[in-house]
Amino acid sequence: MIIINKELTALIPFFLFFFNIIILTLLISYSIKNFKNLTFTILAFFVSFLSLFFVIKIDPIDINYLLRIDKYSIFYSKVFLIFSCMICIMSYESLKNKKNNNSQFYLLILLSTLGCIILTSVNNLISLCIGIELVNIPLLGLMCCLGNYKQSLSSVIKYMVLSSISFSFLLFGVACVYIGSEGGLSFFELQRSLNLAIDDSIYVLLFGISFIIVSFAFKLSIFPFGLWISDIYNGMHSIVLSYFSTLSKLSLFISLVRFFLYIPYIKGKILYYLLEIMAIFSILFGNIMALFESNLKKLMGYSSMSSFGYLLAALLSFNSFPFFLDVIAIYICSYLASSVGIFFIMNLIDLNNKNKFKENIISSYKGLFWSDPFLAISLTIMLFSLSGIPINLGFISKFLLFCSIFNSHLIFLGIVSFLGTLLSFYYYFRIIINLYSFSSEFEKISFFTHIKTVPGFIIFLLDLFLVFFGFFPSDLIVWLNDVIVFL
Amino acid sequence: MLLFLLVIIPYIGGCFSVFANRFCNRFSPRWNALLFTFSTFFLVVFILYKNYFYIKCIENNSNEWITEFVFPWIPQLGINFHLAMDGLSLLMVILVSFLGVISVLCSWEEENKSMHVFYFHLLFIIGSLIGIFLSIDLFLFFCFWELAIIPVYFLVVFWGEPDRSIKDKNKHLLKVANKFVVYGLVSGFLMLLSIFGLAINYYNSSSIWSFDYNTLLKVSLNPNLELFLMICLFLSFVIKMPIIPFHSWFPNLLINTPKSGTIDLVGIIVKTSIYGLLRFCIPLFPNSYFKIVPVAIVLGIISAFYSALVAYSQKNIKKIVAYMSISHMGVMLSAIYSGKSLLIYQGIVIQTIAQSLTAAALIIVFGKLYKKINSMNIKKMGGLWFNLNWLPGLSLFFLVSNLSIPGTGNFVGEFITLLGIFNHSNILSFMFLFLSIFSSLYSFNIMHKIYYGREKKVYFIENKCITKTELFILLSFVFLILAIGFFPKLILDISYINTM
Numbered sequence: 001m002i003i004i005n006k007e008l009t010a011l012i013p014f015f016l017f018f019f020n021i022i023i024l025t026l027l028i029s030y031s032i033k034n035f036k037n038l039t040f041t042i043l044a045f046f047v048s049f050l051s052l053f054f055v056i057k058i059d060p061i062d063i064n065y066l067l068r069i070d071k072y073s074i075f076y077s078k079v080f081l082i083f084s085c086m087i088c089i090m091s092y093e094s095l096k097n098k099k100n101n102n103s104q105f106y107l108l109i110l111l112s113t114l115g116c117i118i119l120t121s122v123n124n125l126i127s128l129c130i131g132i133e134l135v136n137i138p139l140l141g142l143m144c145c146l147g148n149y150k151q152s153l154s155s156v157i158k159y160m161v162l163s164s165i166s167f168s169f170l171l172f173g174v175a176c177v178y179i180g181s182e183g184g185l186s187f188f189e190l191q192r193s194l195n196l197a198i199d200d201s202i203y204v205l206l207f208g209i210s211f212i213i214v215s216f217a218f219k220l221s222i223f224p225f226g227l228w229i230s231d232i233y234n235g236m237h238s239i240v241l242s243y244f245s246t247l248s249k250l251s252l253f254i255s256l257v258r259f260f261l262y263i264p265y266i267k268g269k270i271l272y273y274l275l276e277i278m279a280i281f282s283i284l285f286g287n288i289m290a291l292f293e294s295n296l297k298k299l300m301g302y303s304s305m306s307s308f309g310y311l312l313a314a315l316l317s318f319n320s321f322p323f324f325l326d327v328i329a330i331y332i333c334s335y336l337a338s339s340v341g342i343f344f345i346m347n348l349i350d351l352n353n354k355n356k357f358k359e360n361i362i363s364s365y366k367g368l369f370w371s372d373p374f375l376a377i378s379l380t381i382m383l384f385s386l387s388g389i390p391i392n393l394g395f396i397s398k399f400l401l402f403c404s405i406f407n408s409h410l411i412f413l414g415i416v417s418f419l420g421t422l423l424s425f426y427y428y429f430r431i432i433i434n435l436y437s438f439s440s441e442f443e444k445i446s447f448f449t450h451i452k453t454v455p456g457f458i459i460f461l462l463d464l465f466l467v468f469f470g471f472f473p474s475d476l477i478v479w480l481n482d483v484i485v486f487l
Numbered sequence: 488m489l490l491f492l493l494v495i496i497p498y499i500g501g502c503f504s505v506f507a508n509r510f511c512n513r514f515s516p517r518w519n520a521l522l523f524t525f526s527t528f529f530l531v532v533f534i535l536y537k538n539y540f541y542i543k544c545i546e547n548n549s550n551e552w553i554t555e556f557v558f559p560w561i562p563q564l565g566i567n568f569h570l571a572m573d574g575l576s577l578l579m580v581i582l583v584s585f586l587g588v589i590s591v592l593c594s595w596e597e598e599n600k601s602m603h604v605f606y607f608h609l610l611f612i613i614g615s616l617i618g619i620f621l622s623i624d625l626f627l628f629f630c631f632w633e634l635a636i637i638p639v640y641f642l643v644v645f646w647g648e649p650d651r652s653i654k655d656k657n658k659h660l661l662k663v664a665n666k667f668v669v670y671g672l673v674s675g676f677l678m679l680l681s682i683f684g685l686a687i688n689y690y691n692s693s694s695i696w697s698f699d700y701n702t703l704l705k706v707s708l709n710p711n712l713e714l715f716l717m718i719c720l721f722l723s724f725v726i727k728m729p730i731i732p733f734h735s736w737f738p739n740l741l742i743n744t745p746k747s748g749t750i751d752l753v754g755i756i757v758k759t760s761i762y763g764l765l766r767f768c769i770p771l772f773p774n775s776y777f778k779i780v781p782v783a784i785v786l787g788i789i790s791a792f793y794s795a796l797v798a799y800s801q802k803n804i805k806k807i808v809a810y811m812s813i814s815h816m817g818v819m820l821s822a823i824y825s826g827k828s829l830l831i832y833q834g835i836v837i838q839t840i841a842q843s844l845t846a847a848a849l850i851i852v853f854g855k856l857y858k859k860i861n862s863m864n865i866k867k868m869g870g871l872w873f874n875l876n877w878l879p880g881l882s883l884f885f886l887v888s889n890l891s892i893p894g895t896g897n898f899v900g901e902f903i904t905l906l907g908i909f910n911h912s913n914i915l916s917f918m919f920l921f922l923s924i925f926s927s928l929y930s931f932n933i934m935h936k937i938y939y940g941r942e943k944k945v946y947f948i949e950n951k952c953i954t955k956t957e958l959f960i961l962l963s964f965v966f967l968i969l970a971i972g973f974f975p976k977l978i979l980d981i982s983y984i985n986t987m
Binding site for chain 2: 042118323389390391396399400402403405406414415418421422425426429436439472473474477478481
């Protein structure tokens with residue numbers, strides 16, 4: 001095992017992360033002052049963010065067939081660092097209200113983000129397993145940090161059981177691939193052995209890969225394996241949800257994209273059919289279940305299920321559309337910004353009105369606009385973006401998605417996603433209309449008081465991001481074209 | 488650049504009026520809205536004036552736009568912010584901006600809750616409508632088409648005034664508005680499907696992305712695909728028109744809107760689909776035009792006759808106006824599909840303009856009537872002629888002009904259209920002449936039941952007169968309808984410059 005200088009440089013962000021985690025552990029044991037720990041966490045994010053700029057100069061680089069660091073992985077690492085930093089800042093207020101100061105929240109989020117960054121650059125099934133566990137195990141701790149203890153405990157137990165089952169599926173799949181590819185676990189070797197495989201051994205390989213897909217489907221909550229989603233979402237605090245529903249799933253999806261680029265279409269046709277069926281059903285099921293949901297958290301769960309269906313559809317449309325990585329990137333950006341924003345807003349409303357929002361029922365947001373116009377307008381923008389109404393980044397991403405789907409002749413999938421979008425309009429509008437209806441008993445908060453605070457400013461930035469790139473998406477596309485050069 | 492200004496001014500005005508009450512007194516949103524709508528109107532008239540010489544001198548049908556504005560928006564997909572104006576869109580934009588000014592004036596004396604948000608939505612509707620009529624890039628057209636739906640939804644839900652007998656007011660409004668949105672979005676997505684089909688077909692043949700109207704006109708399509716895409720686009724317009732099997736959102740929406748009639752003026756939204764059929768559906772799919780002719784004509788005839796009959800049996804005045812509008816739409820749909828000729832096209836343009844003016848005026852008159860006697864039900868009215876000053880005469884005028892009596896703009900439109908249809912199929916022409924008997928039935932039914940006859944209930948009407956603003960508005964409608972009727976040449980000239 002020889003590691004060259006260059007490879008060490010490429011690993012700097014990971015080392016920095018480890019280092020920071022150790023220091024933070026010591027800090028927490030020394031003092032439990034919330035603010036101090038938060039400052040250090042932000043610093044840690046900032047340092048590793050800066051270090052990514054050094055890595056850009058030497059990409060693409062393989063590290064021992066375990067990780068592959070290229071523009072793709074660096075771009076997503078940056079995005080994840082920014083968003084998890086935001087989540088840390090937003091969590092400060094809610095953590096402050098807790099009786100026993102839960103500074104370990106920052107520690108767990110740092111650990112989990114490390115897993116996300118590893119997942120963006122995995123190139124080997126071993127590192128994939130490590131990354132997935134590194135994302136998921138701290139998540140179990142995170143869920144308990146905030147919110148109602150009893151509720152979150154039940155969702156922790158459910159999620160733990162599910163994730164261990166899915167992990168065992170993953171291990172089984174990896175073992176099968178190991179047999180099929182005669183002792184190779186990296187994606188290159190997988191591709192090579194798929195190309196060379198004769199009738200019998202290809203079945204073993206495909207069997208293994210389909211088990212890996214099943215395990216992914218468990219984690220991404222894609223249709224037949226994602227029925228747990230509403231239960232677990234309901235029990236979690238909205239800050240934790242903003243991490244769980246976006247970063248932890250998206251990092252997995254990004255590794256799935258990389259994994260699938262190594263599977264040749266001709267050999268793995270059956271896998272693509274499998275994914276197509278999953279995508280169709282998760283779009284339909286997620287949207288239909290969300291139609292009848294009156295709990296906002298559960299509704300967001302179902303909507304995230306359908307969003308991952310759309311993302312899978314984007315992944316499937318790879319063969320004839322050269323920009324499909326861009327499409328995925330734009331969709332991920334808009335999904336991240338809008339759903340993280342929605343959870344942030346839910347959290348802020350929770351904090352402002354402590355006793356009213358226990359249930360997260362949609363009707364409890366009645367008349368929000370008349371009491372708190374800033375949050376209501378931001379929530380509207382984010383919901384519009386999720387549903388894909390024009391002049392919004394969400395619309396552009398949906399449009400590009402449909403372009404790529406239809407262009408690769410996946411007509412049925414395209415029509416289903418059309419239908420799903422139509423259905424989604426209905427339930428998003430139901431939320432929006434609640435915000436503006438005329439019965440308010442809130443105390444009035446003016447438009448500008450929010451922007452002066454840090455959380456309000458973050459939400460304002462997210463709004464600006466969504467609307468600005470909705471107007472001028474070409475800049476974003478050009479930029480992404482430069483950034484994401486695969487392989 | 489003028490075209491871009493034309494689209495952007497109402498949007499800016501909308502954003503201004505949200506903050507207007509913060510800086511001035513509470514009436515400033517009104518003044519602000521009036522300022523912006525009026526400046527839009529002024530700008531259109533300016534464009535008309537600037538190009539008047541060009542319009543006058545045009546000899547033969549040149550396929551050129553009057554003005555154009557192109558700005559690359561998403562170059563990767565060949566999407567441009569492409570606005571262009573020919574005779575048809577010029578007329579439509581004049582109509583929209585005029586009705587915009589009127590709609591602001593119309594709610595001048597109303598005391599609505601939170602006026603600033605109300606005007607925000609109103610100006611957004613006007614902006615999106617102008618965008619629909621000017622955009623030539625199909626992607627842009629779709630954007631505006633969707634954007635027009637959202638403010639209408641909010642206006643109905645928050646400022647709607649349903650019938651008094653309905654107990655749960657909010658729930659009822661929500662139901663009505665949801666229906667509208669669902670129909671609107673289905674229509675929008677059928678359109679998007681069709682646009683995708685066109686663009687991807689073009690991409691496959693030339694490997695260049697383009698959503699531009701001028702480019703897509705020249706594409707040759709596989710006949711089956713063409714038929715499919717055409718049906719999608721046709722359905723999307725027919726739903727919005729509305730034509731009989733898809734019409735149920737329209738009367739419901741109309742009777743639940745605010746009684747001042749502000750939104751109904753913007754009921755010109757339904758006229759966008761006539762424009763869409765003329766501009767996009769027929770030129771983009773020229774070969775499959777003849778395949779859908781029988782279906783379209785039959786649909787049009789059914790909806791014309793059926794809704795004329797339904798209008799006769801209604802009790803709510805606004806519902807009668809709604810069915811009246813559906814009936815006219817049916818006539819226009821079958822006229823569009825009865826043959827491709829300049830005569831029919833020009834007739835339809837005049838008819839569209841004249842009819843939207845009459846329908847708007849009728850809605851305003853009935854709104855004022857509602858304010859006086861607090862009811863929309865015909866059965867409760869009767870013998871009001873001597874109780875009111877201006878309204879009975881004006882409503883008689885508008886109802887009669889709705890029947891296309893010579894001298895009104897409606898007459899010119901209907902005459903030219905029927906003349907055009909007669910060339911292609913005389914039976915159809917006779918049928919529509921026959922329809923005028925039906926329409927006279929419901930028109931005089933309303934007139935008789937409201938204003939003549941025995942008084943069913945003694946109304947205590949404090950103020951017989953209407954205010955000066957209202958009188959001004961209604962007289963300007965009278966003037967316009969008569970002007971179109973006596974001097975239709977200008978409109979004929981302008982609509983002659985078309986690219987279809």
